[in-house]
Amino acid sequence: xxxxxxxxxVGEVFFSPMLLNAALGLVAATIxxxxxxxxxxxxxxxxxxxxxxxxxxxxxxxxxxxxIPG
Amino acid sequence: MSDQxxxxxxxxxxxxxxxxxxxxxxxxxxxxxxxxxxxxxxxAFCTLSTAGESLNKGLLRLSGxxxxxxxxxxxxxxxxxxxxxxxxxxxxxxxxxxxxxxxxSRWYFWHVAxxxxxxxxxxxxxxxxxxxxxIITRSEETALGFLSYSLVxxxxxxxxxxxxxxxAVRQLVAAHRQLAAHYLTPTIGETHDAGPAALRxxxxxxxxxxxxxxxxxxxxxxxxxxxRHAWRSLIHRLSQLTSTSERWRQSSAEVREVDRxxxxxxxxxxxxxxxxxxxxxxxxxxxxxxxxxxxxxPLNLDDNEMASLSPFHRAALLLYRSxxxxxxxxxxxxxxxxADIRNLTRAKIEPTRxxxxxxxxxxxxxxxxxxxxWFTGLWLAWLIAxxxxxxxxxxxxxxxxxxxxxxxxxxPQLPIARTFLPVAFGIxxxxxxYILEMPHLASFAGLAVVIFAxxxxxxxxxxxxxxxxxxxxxxxxxxxxxxVANEQEYSFLSVINLAAVLPLIFAVLAVATYFxxxxxxxxxxxxxxxxxxxxxxxxxxxxQWDPANxxxxxxxxxxxxxxxxxxxxxxxxxxxxxxxxxxALGQSTTGQMQxxxxxxxxxxxxxxxxxxxxxxxxSQVLARELLSQVRAWRLGxxxxxxxxxQHPEAADFADFRSRLDAMLERLxxxxxxxxxxxxxxxxxxxxxxxxxxxxxxxxGVSEELVNFARQSGGIDWARLRETRF
Numbered sequence: 001x002x003x004x005x006x007x008x009x010v011g012e013v014f015f016s017p018m019l020l021n022a023a024l025g026l027v028a029a030t031i032x033x034x035x036x037x038x039x040x041x042x043x044x045x046x047x048x049x050x051x052x053x054x055x056x057x058x059x060x061x062x063x064x065x066x067x068i069p070g
Numbered sequence: 071m072s073d074q075x076x077x078x079x080x081x082x083x084x085x086x087x088x089x090x091x092x093x094x095x096x097x098x099x100x101x102x103x104x105x106x107x108x109x110x111x112x113x114a115f116c117t118l119s120t121a122g123e124s125l126n127k128g129l130l131r132l133s134g135x136x137x138x139x140x141x142x143x144x145x146x147x148x149x150x151x152x153x154x155x156x157x158x159x160x161x162x163x164x165x166x167x168x169x170x171x172x173x174x175s176r177w178y179f180w181h182v183a184x185x186x187x188x189x190x191x192x193x194x195x196x197x198x199x200x201x202x203x204x205i206i207t208r209s210e211e212t213a214l215g216f217l218s219y220s221l222v223x224x225x226x227x228x229x230x231x232x233x234x235x236x237x238a239v240r241q242l243v244a245a246h247r248q249l250a251a252h253y254l255t256p257t258i259g260e261t262h263d264a265g266p267a268a269l270r271x272x273x274x275x276x277x278x279x280x281x282x283x284x285x286x287x288x289x290x291x292x293x294x295x296x297x298r299h300a301w302r303s304l305i306h307r308l309s310q311l312t313s314t315s316e317r318w319r320q321s322s323a324e325v326r327e328v329d330r331x332x333x334x335x336x337x338x339x340x341x342x343x344x345x346x347x348x349x350x351x352x353x354x355x356x357x358x359x360x361x362x363x364x365x366x367x368p369l370n371l372d373d374n375e376m377a378s379l380s381p382f383h384r385a386a387l388l389l390y391r392s393x394x395x396x397x398x399x400x401x402x403x404x405x406x407x408x409a410d411i412r413n414l415t416r417a418k419i420e421p422t423r424x425x426x427x428x429x430x431x432x433x434x435x436x437x438x439x440x441x442x443x444w445f446t447g448l449w450l451a452w453l454i455a456x457x458x459x460x461x462x463x464x465x466x467x468x469x470x471x472x473x474x475x476x477x478x479x480x481x482p483q484l485p486i487a488r489t490f491l492p493v494a495f496g497i498x499x500x501x502x503x504y505i506l507e508m509p510h511l512a513s514f515a516g517l518a519v520v521i522f523a524x525x526x527x528x529x530x531x532x533x534x535x536x537x538x539x540x541x542x543x544x545x546x547x548x549x550x551x552x553x554v555a556n557e558q559e560y561s562f563l564s565v566i567n568l569a570a571v572l573p574l575i576f577a578v579l580a581v582a583t584y585f586x587x588x589x590x591x592x593x594x595x596x597x598x599x600x601x602x603x604x605x606x607x608x609x610x611x612x613x614q615w616d617p618a619n620x621x622x623x624x625x626x627x628x629x630x631x632x633x634x635x636x637x638x639x640x641x642x643x644x645x646x647x648x649x650x651x652x653x654a655l656g657q658s659t660t661g662q663m664q665x666x667x668x669x670x671x672x673x674x675x676x677x678x679x680x681x682x683x684x685x686x687x688x689s690q691v692l693a694r695e696l697l698s699q700v701r702a703w704r705l706g707x708x709x710x711x712x713x714x715x716q717h718p719e720a721a722d723f724a725d726f727r728s729r730l731d732a733m734l735e736r737l738x739x740x741x742x743x744x745x746x747x748x749x750x751x752x753x754x755x756x757x758x759x760x761x762x763x764x765x766x767x768x769x770g771v772s773e774e775l776v777n778f779a780r781q782s783g784g785i786d787w788a789r790l791r792e793t794r795f
Binding site: 033035040045048049 | 414566584653792793794795
């Protein structure tokens with residue numbers, strides 16, 4: 001595990017890996033929500049809006065562990 | 071070939087907006103004023119289809135800016151060193167502005183006043199001395215933008231608001247003429263006919279535009295300004311005519327089985343007089359004098375024929391005739407008002423204005439919910455800006471969030487996601503020009519060409535009225551990103567920061583859409599439906615009030631609030647029904663939803679008729695004999711309304727129909743028995759007629775409930791209630 005934080009960069013612009021992970025997490029959560037709506041599974045959730053936020057956090061966490069570790 | 075044929079309105083409007091923007095930038099830069107893009111904002115936000123409408127909106131912006139500036143200076147002077155007190159004071163002022171916006175034709179004034187306070191307070195920076203300079207600059211730039219597009223709109227392809235107003239009124243009168251002709255033919259009440267349905271939609275749409283057109287026409291036409299009170303009366307009477315015409319259409323369904331020609335011998339004369347009256351009004355609006363004035367067409371009933379009818383047919387016919395009499399009065403007033411506007415009469419017409427009940431308007435729960443949404447959005451933005459470190463462009467973040475949250479108070483049904491693409495396009499276009507094109511420009515001429523092309527492109531792509539939000543968002547972001555100034559600075563970071571902060575703004579608005587009050591279309595639709603039936607239940611219970619024993623103040627207050635709900639909720643339901651997403655509709659269609667809303671509108675009209683007739687003096691004989699049955703009927707209605715307010719899907723068509731038929735049969739027998747035992751001379755009194763009309767009004771409400779149940783059967787309630795992301 002790297003203890004020293006590192007950045008991603010595009011051209012000369014440096015940014016945190018967490019930003020990319022969060023963006024990807026939001027996209028993945030949105031796609032999941034669309035699929036859950038499509039197959040009418042969302043009706044089993046009490047408050048889907050909170051579930052969307054939870055999914056975003058879970059995906060972002062998973063991505064930051066397995067995809068682009070910070 | 072004239073240029074009117076060469077260029078479409080779409081191209082002309084885009085050219086005019088682009089030209090006005092270039093002119094505003096040109097003057098602001100030549101005067102070396104800061105924040106030149108504020109002048110471009112005034113152009114972007116205020117340009118409408120006619121000169122008068124644009125001038126009116128510009129004046130509202132200017133006066134709103136002045137009020138907002140005054141409030142900002144006062145708050146800064148009162149709380150120069152106390153952040154929280156300043157924020158509370160600002161929230162109270164801006165909250166009041168947000169509260170005043172819904173249901174107000176001058177909403178834009180309040181919008182600008184509300185958004186100006188945080189803008190002016192924050193744009194001045196840490197030094198309060200800058201704030202005065204900011205206020206002056208903001209006012210100057212707004213006035214400059216207003217002046218620029220006023221000049222362009224008045225000099226290049228001018229479009230008169232007066233002509234637009236007169237065209238709209240002519241269109242409305244012609245639609246009413248056709249509708250009247252249709253309703254007075256033997257196919258009365260044929261709802262499956264697409265013709266009258268389209269005409270009814272047209273009347274509603276044109277009527278909704280008239281207020282704005284008149285506001286504009288008053289500014290760009292001296293003739294309209296001179297006769298403004300008469301024009302306001304005309305619009306009020308057209309609005310009354312539209313609602314009476316709708317009630318007439320509904321009441322005609324119940325007299326379809328009776329021979330109206332025989333019962334109202336002068337009906338044919340009335341029909342031709344009505345048609346001629348509409349034609350004369352149209353002729354006067356065209357500028358010509360009328361051939362002759364309105365003549366009297368009494369609608370007397372044939373007493374012998376009336377005696378042969380059943381009590382409920384008699385009641386339906388009386389209601390039908392009362393609507394015709396109302397239409398007769400309204401068209402006569404319309405004729406006189408148009409003659410007054412055209413100076414064709416010496417008679418002074420008393421101006422009338424729509425009296426909006428203040429209390430239901432002030433305490434409308436949806437209005438308060440909109441303010442709660444604005445409050446959540448603004449305070450989330452404040453707290454994020456204060457407590458989350460390194461949020462880029464905090465001023466833009468707070469100001470734009472506040473402005474968009476306030477705009478949502480007048481368009482609560484607008485999906486946030488729909489504005490995202492135009493905003494992204496505005497940033498992308500502005501960013502590309504700012505980074506790639508502007509550094510190569512050496513003179514204002516080059517810059518003017520670039521600005522003209524970009525503004526033209528955005529206006530051309532967003533030309534439809536439904537794309538107005540997209541156009542405004544695109545133009546505003548373009549101006550913000552380009553940040554044109556005499557000493558131009560280029561920073562890639564400023565574009566990136568703005569692009570990064572916008573998703574944050576949308577995230578805040580998304581949170582405010584769900585919390586504390588949900589503004590999802592299906593949630594609001596069900597909420598309004600419940601409110602409508604609760605109002606019906608209370609008003610039905612108020613029918614038992616004894617005129618000799620006046621209700622308490624609290625009861626009267628509740629009644630006024632529920633009457634307000636009865637009048638306003640069906641219109642709101644129509645807006646939200648059209649905003650329902652396909653996922654919420656499920657198996658039902660938009661047409662079925664609209665039919666459901668129409669049945670609720672009809673029910674509202676019937677309830678209003680019932681309440682009105684209940685207030686008239688009633689026959690003691692009929693009241694005594696039918697007391698228990700009418701009481702049972704009222705309690706039954708109350709029970710159904712209470713149930714529907716919680717479970718609108720519980721409306722059972724077959725059950726309602728059979729219960730109503732059984733009630734009608736029982737009452738008819740009872741009335742016949744009562745009438746047979748009474749002196750015939752006493753039966754024809756006005757009180758007896760009122761009592762028969764009251765029974766007819768009960769039947770009308772019940773029939774519309776049955777109709778609601780029929781429409782409700784086609785709605786996929788399970789999908790409408792289903793939770794989804």
